[in-house]
Every structure is written in C-alpha cells, then in structure tokens.
Amino acid sequence: MNAPAGSLLAADGLRKVYGPTVALDGASFSIHPGEVVAVMGPSGSGKSTLLHCLAGIVTPDEGTITYAGKELSAMSDAERSALRRSEFGFVFQFGQLVPELTCVENVALPLRLNGTSRKEAERAALGWMERLEVEDLRKKRPGEVSGGQGQRVAVARALVTAPRVVFADEPTGALDSLNGERVMELLTDAARTANAAVVLVTHEARVAAYSDREVVVRDGRSRDMERVV
Numbered sequence: 001m002n003a004p005a006g007s008l009l010a011a012d013g014l015r016k017v018y019g020p021t022v023a024l025d026g027a028s029f030s031i032h033p034g035e036v037v038a039v040m041g042p043s044g045s046g047k048s049t050l051l052h053c054l055a056g057i058v059t060p061d062e063g064t065i066t067y068a069g070k071e072l073s074a075m076s077d078a079e080r081s082a083l084r085r086s087e088f089g090f091v092f093q094f095g096q097l098v099p100e101l102t103c104v105e106n107v108a109l110p111l112r113l114n115g116t117s118r119k120e121a122e123r124a125a126l127g128w129m130e131r132l133e134v135e136d137l138r139k140k141r142p143g144e145v146s147g148g149q150g151q152r153v154a155v156a157r158a159l160v161t162a163p164r165v166v167f168a169d170e171p172t173g174a175l176d177s178l179n180g181e182r183v184m185e186l187l188t189d190a191a192r193t194a195n196a197a198v199v200l201v202t203h204e205a206r207v208a209a210y211s212d213r214e215v216v217v218r219d220g221r222s223r224d225m226e227r228v229v
Contacts, residue, residue, distance in 0.1 A: 004030045007066075008197050009054060009165055014063035015220075016049055023049040024060065025220035033164065036188055036198040038211035039222075046220040047201050048169060054199060055088055055167050056080040068164070085114055089158030089196070091187070093170040095150045097142040097157075104129065104138035107157045114161065121160075128156035132186050148179030155187050159194065166191055169201045177206070184210045 004010055010030040016023045023046045031037045041047045052058040054065060056072050065072040072080060084090075089110075097106045107125035112118065129135040132152040137145050145153070151171065158166050168187065172180030188210045191198045200211055208214050214225040 006032050008033045009065075009067050009199075011050075011054060011060075011065045012063055014050065014053055014060045014065070016046075016053060016058065016060045022220050024053070024063075026063075027217060027220060027222040029054065029215060029222060031165070031197045031199060033197055034192055034195040035213065036191065036200060036211040038200045038202055038208035038214045039217060040202060040205075040208055040214055040225075041217035042203065045217045047203075047217040050217060050222070051167055051169055051199055051201050055090070055165075056083060085110060086161050087164045089161065089163035089166040091151070091154050091158045091166065091168040091171045093173040095142070095147075095154040097150060097154060099142050102139050102141055103134065103145065103153045106142065106153060107160055110157060110161045124160055125156065128160050128190075129153070131190055132156045146179075148175055148183065151175060151179070151183050152186060155183065155190070159190055159196070162194060163196055166196050166198045167201075168198060170203075171200070172202070172204070172207055180207065 007030040012028045014024045014027045027046065027050055029050060039047045039050060049058065053060045104122050104125050107129055108121035111121035111124060126135055126138060129138060132155055134149055134152045137149055137153065142150055171187065172183055175183060184207055202208055215222050216225055
C-alpha cells in the first residue's frame with residue numbers, strides 16, 4: 001500500500017517478533033508534518049516497538065516504513081543514523097541527559113555531533129532553552145535540576161536540530177501531573193511552531209489529549225480512534 005497522501009512518515013503491515021513474542025502483528029501508522037499523534041495502549045501492547053520501528057532503531061520482520069517518500073529499509077545503516085542525528089528528535093521517559101555535561105552542553109550535543117562549532121551550537125541551544133523556560137539552568141548539570149526541569153531540557157535537546165519528526169516515548173511518565181502538563185504544553189507548542197510532527201507514545205489519556213489524533217495499539221495491531229470534540 002502507498003503511504004497516505006501528504007504523510008511525512010508512514011508504516012504499513014508491520015510485523016516484529018521477539019522469540020515467541022509477537023510485538024507487532026500488522027500494525028500501520030501515518031503522520032503529517034506538524035501533526036501530533038498519540039500512540040496509546042496498555043503495557044506490552046507493542047506501542048514502543050512501533051515507535052522504535054518508525055524511528056529506524058528496530059527493523060521490522062515484515063511491512064514497509066516510508067519517510068519523506070523513501071523506504072527506510074532501502075537506506076543504509078549510516079543513512080538511518082544520519083536521520084536520527086538530524087531529522088529525528090527523541091524525548092524519553094527519564095530524559096537520558098548526559099550527567100557529566102551541563103544542561104546547555106546537553107542541548108547542544110546533537111548539533112556538536114553533526115559538526116557544528118561549540119559557539120554556534122550553544123547559541124542555538126540557549127535559544128531553545130529560553131523557549132522551554134530553562135535558560136537559567138544552562139550551567140547546571142542534570143543531577144542539580146528537578147525532574148520537570150530536566151525533561152524540558154530534554155525537549156530542547158530534541159528540537160535543537162530542527163527535526164521534522166519528534167519521537168516522545170512516555171515523556172511525562174516520571175513526572176507529577178503539574179510538571180507533566182507543562183512539559184506537554186511546551187513540547188506540543190514548540191513542535192507545532194516548528195512544523196515538526198510528533199509521535200507521542202503514552203498510556204495516559206491526559207497526555208494524549210494534547211494530540212491531534214490517537215492511534216491505539218493492542219496485541220500488536222493498530223487502529224485510529226475518532227476524536228470526540
């Protein structure tokens with residue numbers, strides 16, 4: 001099946017098996033530029049595996065994934081790695097900041113890995129930290145900031161390369177409800193301003209409420225849900 005018209009990233013008929021466990025069993029997905037799609041489902045449903053396949057981290061056993069008109073399976077490992085460094089951004093449940101680096105160095109890291117000078121990378125990093133309301137933490141290390149602050153630093157890091165797709169895997173799972181809502185507000189507002197698509201994996205309805213559309217994964221299969229306005 002061809003990717004839906006206008007989609008930036010699309011998957012069709014994905015199947016992934018780990019030993020006796022079927023993680024994905026014919027799952028499909030699509031997202032358009034600037035769209036926020038929540039991938040929901042209970043633990044073990046396959047939603048994180050779907051995200052990892054879409055991001056080119058895991059290769060499905062069957063099915064196709066198309067990004068910007070090109071199949072991921074047709075790309076070399078080096079090309080997929082380059083995508084993850086420049087066109088894809090990532091936010092994880094526990095931030096995964098580098099503890100030895102300051103917050104501004106953490107945000108600048110993706111740019112530095114792409115060859116940007118320290119001065120330019122940190123200037124861009126500070127711009128995103130200001131938008132995420134954490135510019136005052138620039139000289140602090142991750143162990144010196146709160147969980148909510150650290151997650152906002154992680155969001156800034158995900159957006160600093162101006163990615164076309166941001167993958168957020170349970171980005172508020174380690175936060176209280178107040179901090180979680182603030183992180184979601186900032187993440188979705190910043191992504192929409194940048195016209196970046198967001199693939200948001202969550203099991204929380206309050207987090208999914210920030211999305212434009214919901215896809216439910218259950219037993220490795222996916223289906224779009226109608227949003228009641």
